[in-house]
Amino acid sequence: MNIQAGIKLTAAEAALVESYNEQVGELPGDGATLLARDTLLSDLKEAGLPTRRVEAWHYTDLKALLKSVPAFLHGASAQRVEPIVPGSTVLSVVNGKAHTRLLPEGITAKSYADTLLDGSAAAGLVARDADDVIGRINGSFVRDGLIVEIAEGAAFEAPIEIQSVQNCGQVNTRFPVRFGAGAKATVIERHLATGEDAALVTSVTDMRLADDAEVTWIIFQSEGEADTHLAQFKAELGANAKLRLYVINGGGKLVRQEIHIAVAGEGSDLTLRGINLLGGESHTDVTFTVGHDVPHTTSTEVIRNVVLDRARGVFQGQIRVAQDAQKTDAKMSCNTLLLSDDAEFSAKPELEIFADDVQCGHGATVIDIDHTQLFYLMARGVPENKARAMLVNAFVAEIVEELEDETLVEALEGVISDWLEKHA
Amino acid sequence: MLEIKNLHARIAEDGTEIIRGLNLTVNDGEVAAIMGPNGSGKSTLSYILAGREDYEVTEGDILYNGESILELDPAERAAKGVFLAFQYPVEIPGVATMQFLKVAMNEQRKARGEDELTTPDFMRRVKEAAAELQISPEMLRRPLNVGFSGGEKKRAEILQMALLEPKLCVLDETDSGLDIDALKIVADGVNALRAPDRSVIVITHYQRLLDYIVPDTVHVLYKGQVIKSGDKTLAHELEANGYADIIGAAA
Ligand SMILES: Nc1ncnc2c1ncn2[C@@H]1O[C@H](COP(=O)(O)OP(=O)(O)OP(=O)(O)O)[C@@H](O)[C@H]1O
Ligand SMILES: [Mg+2]
Numbered sequence: 001m002n003i004q005a006g007i008k009l010t011a012a013e014a015a016l017v018e019s020y021n022e023q024v025g026e027l028p029g030d031g032a033t034l035l036a037r038d039t040l041l042s043d044l045k046e047a048g049l050p051t052r053r054v055e056a057w058h059y060t061d062l063k064a065l066l067k068s069v070p071a072f073l074h075g076a077s078a079q080r081v082e083p084i085v086p087g088s089t090v091l092s093v094v095n096g097k098a099h100t101r102l103l104p105e106g107i108t109a110k111s112y113a114d115t116l117l118d119g120s121a122a123a124g125l126v127a128r129d130a131d132d133v134i135g136r137i138n139g140s141f142v143r144d145g146l147i148v149e150i151a152e153g154a155a156f157e158a159p160i161e162i163q164s165v166q167n168c169g170q171v172n173t174r175f176p177v178r179f180g181a182g183a184k185a186t187v188i189e190r191h192l193a194t195g196e197d198a199a200l201v202t203s204v205t206d207m208r209l210a211d212d213a214e215v216t217w218i219i220f221q222s223e224g225e226a227d228t229h230l231a232q233f234k235a236e237l238g239a240n241a242k243l244r245l246y247v248i249n250g251g252g253k254l255v256r257q258e259i260h261i262a263v264a265g266e267g268s269d270l271t272l273r274g275i276n277l278l279g280g281e282s283h284t285d286v287t288f289t290v291g292h293d294v295p296h297t298t299s300t301e302v303i304r305n306v307v308l309d310r311a312r313g314v315f316q317g318q319i320r321v322a323q324d325a326q327k328t329d330a331k332m333s334c335n336t337l338l339l340s341d342d343a344e345f346s347a348k349p350e351l352e353i354f355a356d357d358v359q360c361g362h363g364a365t366v367i368d369i370d371h372t373q374l375f376y377l378m379a380r381g382v383p384e385n386k387a388r389a390m391l392v393n394a395f396v397a398e399i400v401e402e403l404e405d406e407t408l409v410e411a412l413e414g415v416i417s418d419w420l421e422k423h424a
Numbered sequence: 425m426l427e428i429k430n431l432h433a434r435i436a437e438d439g440t441e442i443i444r445g446l447n448l449t450v451n452d453g454e455v456a457a458i459m460g461p462n463g464s465g466k467s468t469l470s471y472i473l474a475g476r477e478d479y480e481v482t483e484g485d486i487l488y489n490g491e492s493i494l495e496l497d498p499a500e501r502a503a504k505g506v507f508l509a510f511q512y513p514v515e516i517p518g519v520a521t522m523q524f525l526k527v528a529m530n531e532q533r534k535a536r537g538e539d540e541l542t543t544p545d546f547m548r549r550v551k552e553a554a555a556e557l558q559i560s561p562e563m564l565r566r567p568l569n570v571g572f573s574g575g576e577k578k579r580a581e582i583l584q585m586a587l588l589e590p591k592l593c594v595l596d597e598t599d600s601g602l603d604i605d606a607l608k609i610v611a612d613g614v615n616a617l618r619a620p621d622r623s624v625i626v627i628t629h630y631q632r633l634l635d636y637i638v639p640d641t642v643h644v645l646y647k648g649q650v651i652k653s654g655d656k657t658l659a660h661e662l663e664a665n666g667y668a669d670i671i672g673a674a675a
Contacts, residue, residue: 371478376514377524379474380584381502381532390527394518394567401518401567 015069036125059314073169096171106154112145138202145174152180159186167195179213193224209241222251239265274303278311279423285314301332307343323354332362432483444648460645474508503535505591509581574601599633611636631663
């Protein structure tokens with residue numbers, strides 16, 4: 001591909017283009033796949049990385065924030081780690097390469113690379129819209145991932161953990177996931193780094209819930225302190241399907257997690273819970289859109305943020321209610337505990353409502369530790385720093401407890417208190 | 425045990441003086457009742473004893489076993505044995521009751537240089553004390569005080585007191601919100617803790633509680649001062665005649 005003269009690229013943009021040119025010969029794919037990749041990359045090059053002038057990226061000026069791009073590494077050496085919840089069924093992508101194993105009945109997983117090779121994935125390698133830079137980068141570079149199918153009516157004792165682990169370099173993965181009608185499952189989509197050198201990770205999860213499926217999906221991101229993590233989670237819900245989506249960010253230097261949900265079937269319900277644990281000099285952006293397209297659908301969104309040091313966080317949440325989507329019930333809130341004067345959090349809730357008989361609301365608050373609660377704990381002999389830590393923990397644990405499943409709650413609370421112990 | 429000398433204290437935020445030259449002595453093993461009209465400063469006094477930062481002591485001193493505790497923070501006072509059963513126990517969503525109890529007990533033990541409790545030992549203590557106070561295991565599984573009824577909150581305070589084994593117990597209107605049976609249970613709980621080396625300050629509006637927890641001394645607090653002290657008959661007098669006479673005599 002020839003670089004057009006006259007367009008000035010930033011160092012990171014140039015590195016992406018160069019990296020593509022270096023890798024393209026070995027990226028899996030047939031002609032159709034290659035064509036799709038080329039198109040995405042040339043769009044990326046033409047549009048460049050988004051700046052704050054692009055509305056969807058207003059609080060995350062990727063052009064300014066993404067300073068460099070690590071090279072793709074052959075033979076990276078990360079290892080699979082123990083799952084968060086002991087006894088989980090683990091599917092893993094290690095150093096960007098999928099491993100499928102013997103799985104319990106009702107679930108199958110195939111390598112995404114195979115569908116790139118035979119061209120069947122090519123049609124999916126498109127951007128969502130003109131601002132979809134994550135789709136473009138990921139689609140250009142994607143090498144592997146997992147295609148997961150959960151059979152109709154399947155149910156599982158243990159959670160399924162889809163683990164994506166690397167130590168550095170570039171990792172670009174995709175996860176198309178299908179839940180059959182009435183399937184019930186708890187899935188933990190986990191992204192973590194075990195090395196300290198920088199990684200650029202992009203990941204696209206594309207999920208479909210057939211009618212009556214009930215899914216708890218937990219995204220837990222704990223990339224390294226130097227890492228860039230650009231992820232997208234898309235889901236479409238069939239009639240009476242229920243998706244409980246937890247997004248927990250506890251790592252990375254530059255993070256954008258997009259969530260795009262279509263509550264497309266009547267009676268479908270989305271519960272989004274977000275926990276952002278932000279420290280150091282990190283920048284973390286959770287951008288969420290939900291479209292209520294048919295009558296009688298519900299969604300609630302609760303985001304809790306703990307922000308320390310010089311960290312910055314962003315939550316953009318957009319609820320769209322189509323004209324026909326009467327009786328929609330949607331509520332969104334975003335609460336932030338700012339624990340340092342240099343910490344920052346921007347919340348941008350947005351309602352776009354075209355139906356008249358709906359109940360929609362949103363609120364955003366910034367709070368401090370409650371002094372009466374602090375006094376109460378201390379009056380029982382809990383020293384101040386420990387009492388503070390308990391209250392910070394409680395602020396987010398409250399959301400985790402909604403999950404009710406005791407082992408899961410315990411595992412996630414462990415993850416959160418580990419983070420707080422290390423950072424606060 | 426406790427000696428409060430000419431204590432003056434004000435609300436830190438706006439400087440309003442609430443405690444205005446208060447004197448009170450509570451001996452080892454004594455049960456002292458504090459009564460007084462609404463707004464006289466009873467809860468404020470209890471908060472100041474526990475070390476709440478919202479109040480500033482401007483004059484006088486609080487001696488606990490002969491030492492001033494004014495410079496100690498609430499956690500340090502608690503570790504030394506000061507316990508306040510709150511008039512309005514605080515709900516803390518997200519903090520599990522059991523976890524809280526364990527942390528509180530072990531932090532106090534640590535501060536005193538004692539070993540932490542083993543989990544089975546801890547569980548046994550909680551189970552026993554909860555059974556005495558008719559607190560259900562289900563209640564203990566909830567977040568701290570969250571969704572507890574008024575009476576359940578008060579019982580939970582006494583549970584904490586029983587587990588923490590303090591030396592100076594301040595009960596701020598522990599009787600309010602309790603039904604007759606619960607009042608009896610709570611009073612039994614308090615009486616069980618009576619000991620020669622443990623003192624109790626019972627803040628209440630009603631003789632009813634003092635029928636169960638019989639005080640050695642009764643003190644009337646009014647406008648931030650103790651205006652009259654006596655034995656248990658003083659409480660009967662107040663029950664019969666109200667505060668008017670005593671306030672009139674003091675004015
Ligand atoms: N933090 C505060 N801010 C404002 N006013 C306060 C504060 N604390 C106490 N006060 C005021 O000080 C006075 C004494 O209050 P306190 O709660 O100590 O009374 P009390 O004797 O416990 O009354 P009650 O019998 O109603 O419980 C009241 O007028 C109260 O409004
Ligand atoms: Mg009071």
